[in-house]
Amino acid sequence: GAVVSQHPSWVICKSGTSVKIECRSLDFQATTMFWYRQFPKQSLMLMATSNEGSKATYEQGVEKDKFLINHASLTLSTLTVTSAHPEDSSFYICSVTGEASTDTQYFGPGTRLTVL
């Protein structure tokens, strides 16, 4: 399967600042990348889907202007949380899939965001 990394693994920021999270597919051409958020003791909630070179598709209820997603290459997608607030504190996980395996997602290790 694919090896996926995320950076940073954890971040603490002040309310009102923006935070960028990177998701890299290290050995896999990721035509599609996904961003999830996970609250404590809960399942994953899909935020958005991005295809390389295209605009992301956001799930209902996810603010596009708050969670900016860029998928500029087959190996890198970024999630920027703009003007972060404490309620944005969560565990953010990315996953990838590609032409070689369209029905299997490979997940990154996650990024813990804490907004003070």
Next chain:
Amino acid sequence: AQSVTQLDSHVSVSEGTPVLLRCNYSSSYSPSLFWYVQHPNKGLQLLLKYTSAATLVKGINGFEAEFKKSETSFHLTKPSAHMSDAAEYFCVVSPVRGTYKYIFGTGTRLKVLA
């Protein structure tokens, strides 16, 4: 509508005893089914997947799952639990084969007692 139900939110077993984590699904199509494991503060690791080949699927770390269409089930089993198996387990369905969208179960937390 497609859905996934994990019947137990928590399961406790003693080390060395069998593990059974239950999952039922609902899908209008012939789905792809997956089990993932998540250790604390980590991402999800693929344990195994079913995509219409053999109904008994073997995965990593001694886990296996059996697809039973008549029962719409995809239960995860392991003959002998190890302390390192303690984690959260997610059953996932991809309702239409060849597409990417996942539907997650609510998760089962497995506790392994010494």
